[in-house]
Amino acid sequence: MATKNKKKKEKEIFALGNEAVVEGALLAGCNFYAGYPITPSTEIAEEMARRLPLLEEGVFIQMEDEIASLGSVIGASLAGRKAMTATSGPGFSLMQEHIGYACITETPLVLVNVMRAGPSTGMPTSPAQGDVQQARWGTHGDHPIIVLSAGDVQECLEMTVTAFNFSEKYRTPVILLLDEVTAHTREKITIPDPSDLYIYSRLLPSMPPEWYLPFEDNMRGVSAMPPLGSGYRYHVTGLTHDDHGYPTSKPREVESFINRIFRKIDQFFYDIQIVEEIYCQDATSCIIAYGSVGRSAELAVQMARDQGEKAGLLKLKTLFPFPRPAVEKMLRQCASVLVPEMNMGQISREVKRVNSGQSKVNTLNRIDGQIITPAEILKKLLKG
Amino acid sequence: MSREMKLDRFEIRLSGLGGQGILTLGKIMGQALALDHGYNVAQTQSYGPEARGGASRSDLVISSSTISYPKTISLDLLVALSQEACNKFFTNLKPSGALVVDTSMVGQTPTNIFLGLPFTDMARKVGLVQTTNIVTLGALTHFLPFMRAVSVRKSLKSILPSKIIDINLKAFNAGFNAAKKQYPDAPEKWIFS
Numbered sequence: 001m002a003t004k005n006k007k008k009k010e011k012e013i014f015a016l017g018n019e020a021v022v023e024g025a026l027l028a029g030c031n032f033y034a035g036y037p038i039t040p041s042t043e044i045a046e047e048m049a050r051r052l053p054l055l056e057e058g059v060f061i062q063m064e065d066e067i068a069s070l071g072s073v074i075g076a077s078l079a080g081r082k083a084m085t086a087t088s089g090p091g092f093s094l095m096q097e098h099i100g101y102a103c104i105t106e107t108p109l110v111l112v113n114v115m116r117a118g119p120s121t122g123m124p125t126s127p128a129q130g131d132v133q134q135a136r137w138g139t140h141g142d143h144p145i146i147v148l149s150a151g152d153v154q155e156c157l158e159m160t161v162t163a164f165n166f167s168e169k170y171r172t173p174v175i176l177l178l179d180e181v182t183a184h185t186r187e188k189i190t191i192p193d194p195s196d197l198y199i200y201s202r203l204l205p206s207m208p209p210e211w212y213l214p215f216e217d218n219m220r221g222v223s224a225m226p227p228l229g230s231g232y233r234y235h236v237t238g239l240t241h242d243d244h245g246y247p248t249s250k251p252r253e254v255e256s257f258i259n260r261i262f263r264k265i266d267q268f269f270y271d272i273q274i275v276e277e278i279y280c281q282d283a284t285s286c287i288i289a290y291g292s293v294g295r296s297a298e299l300a301v302q303m304a305r306d307q308g309e310k311a312g313l314l315k316l317k318t319l320f321p322f323p324r325p326a327v328e329k330m331l332r333q334c335a336s337v338l339v340p341e342m343n344m345g346q347i348s349r350e351v352k353r354v355n356s357g358q359s360k361v362n363t364l365n366r367i368d369g370q371i372i373t374p375a376e377i378l379k380k381l382l383k384g
Numbered sequence: 385m386s387r388e389m390k391l392d393r394f395e396i397r398l399s400g401l402g403g404q405g406i407l408t409l410g411k412i413m414g415q416a417l418a419l420d421h422g423y424n425v426a427q428t429q430s431y432g433p434e435a436r437g438g439a440s441r442s443d444l445v446i447s448s449s450t451i452s453y454p455k456t457i458s459l460d461l462l463v464a465l466s467q468e469a470c471n472k473f474f475t476n477l478k479p480s481g482a483l484v485v486d487t488s489m490v491g492q493t494p495t496n497i498f499l500g501l502p503f504t505d506m507a508r509k510v511g512l513v514q515t516t517n518i519v520t521l522g523a524l525t526h527f528l529p530f531m532r533a534v535s536v537r538k539s540l541k542s543i544l545p546s547k548i549i550d551i552n553l554k555a556f557n558a559g560f561n562a563a564k565k566q567y568p569d570a571p572e573k574w575i576f577s
Contacts, residue, residue, distance in 0.1 A: 014415040014425070039433075124433050152454070185454045186411060186427040188418040298452035374453050 011191045017156045017183040018043035018086075021112055021176075023191055024160030025084055026051060028199055030110070032076040032083035034061040034069045036091060039124040040180045041114040044086040066091035070098035070111065077107045078236060080227025082164060082201075086112035089122060092131055092138070099173055100139035101238050106215070106223075106261065108167035108202060110160070112176045114183045115291075117369040126369030127180035129291055132346040135175045136320045142258070144265040146174045146272060147320040151294040153187040159317060165200040166272060170264055171222050177319065179342065181292035181371050205232060214245045217256070221264030265321060273323035276315040279305065283312025285381060286334040288327060288351055290316040293340050293372050300377035311381060322350045331359040336384050340364035340372050360384075388421055389530045390448045391576065395456040398520075399441040399473055400465030400489075402431055405517030410442030412521060412539050413531070417446055420535030426454035439468065446530075460574075461528075463520060465489055465503065480575040484527065486520070499527060499567055506558055515555035522559025529571040533560060 015023070021044050025033075033048040045062070052058035059076070063069040069085045076083040087095060092113045102109055115131045117123035131138075135147045146166050150159040159176055167174040205212050205224035214234035216223050226232035235245035240257060242248040248257075265272065279301055280286065289297040294315045304311035314330050316323060330337060331351075337359055339348035348363040355361055364380045366372045396413075400406050407429050414427035426445045432438030443456045459477045463484045464470035470485055474494045477483060485493055488502035501523055507516040518540070525536050537556065544552055563570070 012419060014411075014418045125431055181428065181454065184429050186414050186425070187451075187454070188425060292454070296453050302452065371455060373455075373457070375457070 009193045012188055013191060014186055014188050015153060016043055016186050017150070017153050017178060018114070019047050020153045020156035020189055021086070021160045021178070022047040022051060023189075024157035025110070025164065026055075027157075027192070027194060027197060028161045028164035029082045029201065030084050030164065031055055031057050032059045032073065032081040033085065034063050034072040034076070034083070035085045035087065036063055036066050036069050038066075038088045038091045040116055040183050041086040041088045041112065043183070044112060044114075066094040067098065070095045070102070070109075073109050073111075074098060074102050074105070074107050077109050078105075078228050080230070082108075082168070084110040084112065084164075086114065088114045088124075089116045089118045089131065090120065092134065096134075096138040099145070099175075100141060100143060102173040103139065103143040103145060103261070104141075104238055104240070105236050106171040106225075107173065108171050108225075109173050110163045110167055110176060111173060112160070112178065115177060115179045117367075123369045125180065127292065127342060127371055128367070128369065129177075129179055129293070129342040129346070130367075131177065132319060132341075132343065133349075135177055144172065144262050145320060146170070146172060146265065146318070147177060148174065148274075149177045149290045149317060149319050151182060151291050151315065153182070153185060154189045155317070156182060157189060157191070161197060161199070162274070165198065168202045169200045169222070170268065170272075171202065171225060172265065177291065179291050185292075209233065213243045215241060215257070216243050217260050221260045221267070269321055272318055272321060273326065274317040275323050275326040276317060277326070278313040278315065280312040280314060280330065282310055283330070284310045284334055285384065286312045286314055286330045286337045287377065287381065288314045288316065288330065288337055288339050288347070289341070290319060290347065293342060296372050296374045297340060297377055299374035300381060303374060303378050304381055309382065316347070319347065322354070324354050327351060327354055328358075331355050334359055336360040336362055338362045338364060338377070338381050340366075340377050340380070342366050342372060388423070388448070389576075391423065391446050391530065392448065393451070393457075394446045394461075394576070395459050396444040396446070396461045396463070397441060397456055397459050397473055397476065398444070398463045398465075399439070399469035400486075401469075402438045402440040404440065404465050405514065406440045406442050406465070407431070408543070409517040409521055410444060412536070412543050413524070414444055415543060416536045416539035417444075417531065420538060421530065421532070423448060423530075424451050426451045428454050439472075441469065441473070463524065465516065465520065467491060470494065482527070482574070484520075484524065486516070499523075499563075499570060501559070501562055501566065503559070506562060507555060510551065510555045510558050512551050512555070515552055518552045518555040519559035522556040522561075523563035525556075526560050526563040527567070527570045529574065
């Protein structure tokens with residue numbers, strides 16, 4: 001924008017990806033953080049510990065482990081807080097059970113997972129993208145979930161705000177996947193004016209407490225959620241429950257419950273599936289990438305264009321629900337697509353699933369704790 | 385912005401041992417260049433799991449246009465504060481790139497074309513060996529024509545805690561003046577691609 005409104009309270013800072021997550025969370029109204037610091041996500045906890053106590057109602061708790069961290073985040077969210085936690089590899093594994101609990105109790109929360117090289121303790125200070133399928137399917141049982149990713153520091157801020165909005169709007173846990181490179185890159189970012197942001201907060205009941213049904217179906221499939229302690233009494237359980245929140249195993253009630261928690265996400269795919277198209281319009285070969293590898297791919301596409309190659313880049317910001325329409329469009333348009341990622345092929349598996357023979361899907365995998373370089377991508381891209 | 389030099393992916397690697405303040409150095413330089421000079425800067429870091437002693441490095445990519453790939457590809461400037469780092473990263477340097485070494489830590493350089501000052505010894509002379517990184521920062525401010533001492537000092541003051549500012553400013557000036565004295569024409573020798 002050439003004309004800058006001076007009244008706007010925009011601010012430029014030089015910040016880490018992790019610090020941008022905190023800025024985004026605070027803009028989105030986060031006022032509760034519980035966590036157990038772990039490299040490479042530690043700066044999120046540090047910055048939250050510094051910033052939250054300054055807020056009127058801000059609470060920061062360091063818990064004894066990751067299981068308890070997510071447990072207290074769920075509790076805080078049920079009590080009306082906008083709550084989040086952040087972790088990495090081993091901590092994310094510990095949190096899996098509670099992710100399922102948040103899914104079935106439809107508790108909004110944001111979980112940032114800064115991916116590091118695994119399995120197990122792996123390489124704490126090296127990047128990887130190995131938790132993509134774990135984020136989707138890590139907790140047991142058939143469940144819907146939203147998984148987002150971010151590649152640069154400004155995006156960390158924006159996607160954190162988006163993650164909070166989605167979690168509140170759809171009453172679901174949202175997982176934001178970063179990787180070590182994104183989290184530990186410092187860049188200049190613009191903190192937007194709070195009045196420019198679209199912030200969504202959960203729906204509150206409009207009926208008196210005695211009429212309130214906590215898990216009642218409606219058009220959106222998302223029921224109103226009063227904070228516990230505000231006079232609306234309801235039962236919260238990990239057992240499959242009926243509209244009142246009490247355990248049920250009646251096939252009809254179970255079926256309609258599970259269908260509803262899927263439908264509340266499924267019918268808003270157009271809202272949830274965020275992608276960024278770079279030079280896609282006339283592309284004959286395309287890269288599909290996410291996270292920090294998306295940035296390598298961006299330079300690779302630029303280099304390919306300089307050589308006269310019609311290359312494009314589809315950056316996935318929403319990983320799950322998998323942005324099928326955007327990917328299918330590129331598969332129809334291009335003779336070959338390349339999926340570079342720092343794992344053995346967790347998103348290329350999804351691309352191949354939706355491909356159904358329309359295009360050639362090439363993969364480029366790196367699992368040695370190093371980011372994929374633009375030169376590697378370019379070489380593979382030109383090979384077709 | 386108009387006074388600034390145009391840069392297209394100028395890549396710097398600051399390398400040494402964990403505990404030498406490499407990451408802080410990168411942060412101060414990055415903030416000065418990003419917020420005060422208005423460049424786009426991507427500062428990445430890489431370090432071992434140890435708190436002290438392991439290899440540590442911080443990379444800066446500085447550009448007038450948007451930066452897509454945040455890591456370095458081939459270096460314009462390598463700063464080595466340990467022998468190991470010097471040996472390891474020298475091959476990443478561009479043919480026209482410059483090497484800056486701490487001569488009190490690096491005994492053997494792979495080339496005799498380099499800018500060398502005894503940063504660690506100078507920091508000891510300032511009174512606090514922990515200011516090695518700031519002494520280096522002072523020297524770099526002289527070497528790099530697009531970095532202004534005023535904004536680096538400003539960035540220094542905003543990042544470091546106030547009670548250690550004075551000694552660090554002293555260290556900064558020591559580095560800056562020594563570099564100016566020993567290599568008066570270093571800033572003019574750059575070949576910008």
